Amino acid sequence: MNGTLKSLCYGAVGGLAFFLLDLPLAWMMGSMCLTTVLALRGMTLQVHDGLRKVMTAVLGVMLGSSFSPGLFQNLSVWQNGLALLTLNVVLSMIVIYWYYRKIGGFDPITAYFSSAPGGFNVMYEVGEAKGGDGRAIALIHATRILFLVMTVPLAFRYGADIQSGASELDLIGNWGDLEGYLWLSLAAVVGYVGGGLIRLPASHLMGPLAVAAIFEITGITSAKPPMLIVYAxxxxxxxxxxxxFLGTTWHEIRHIIVLSLGSTVVMMLLAVLLSYFATSFVGVSIPGLILALSPGGLAEMSLVALALGIDVAFVSIMHVIRITAIISIVPLAYPTVSKLWDRQKPDPS
Structure with a gap:
């Protein structure tokens, strides 16, 4: 636990620096940037997995409490959004698979599991088990998430006329609404345990999010977590x-990182292009669609939407669907895809 405390102290230094510079998502971006540098320099750091899961559950409650009673009144938004999301994922995987094969020189297995726009842990585990380069797959996905979380908030803050929604939450909260906070605490506990029992993807996030959303949509409570918890x-x-990035050095991984940055840029350009042309079709703002289609982590992109006040419910649900589909379909589709590779190989005779 001492290692976790030390790591969080370093993270807090980076977070404070970004906070004083008035950068978006300061405590996440600042801590991430500083600890990335320290990790690449070989410093021994850690974050206790239990603490990470608990704070992820807190994030789930935050996201769920941003849902509204009229969320699903316009079902065409969700239907059209799902169609656009499907198109984006399929096109993205085709393009990025080609990118890693032709430009990166990856073997087919590594390229296939590296091209998935999500499902970090599952893609790493299954890809390595199938004979791919597990280290490369892990670094590709880690770099993608790191790069997106470092750039997307800044792009929205300074590239678009969007005001942060964080000001709506008090730093220490409204403790006059003690009953509301008890309901949110119940959502965290029930969702955390229940999500694991029914094996939800990203269960420590999705369970609390689902229960808190139900409480919000049904009018049981309209409480919002204190901003201090958001920062934590x-x-x-x-x-x-x-x-x-612990256990790696820049010299060892710079080629893979550069490849990952290139593929992430391609995926984001595709997301922006589709968002621009499909905004009227889906009925969601261009910024909301870009965040929903961004190939970032579920927790990270949802937190960006929450911090900037951009279509939080839509962004969160689209990322849940994206991650669920990728985790469920991509590994199962591998045998079929591998057979296609075998057919394309020249006959040795």
Missing amino acids: AQLVIGTAIGLR
């Missing part, structure tokens, strides 16, 4: 992201 969640999650 950002700090823990940001520090944990940065520490994904």
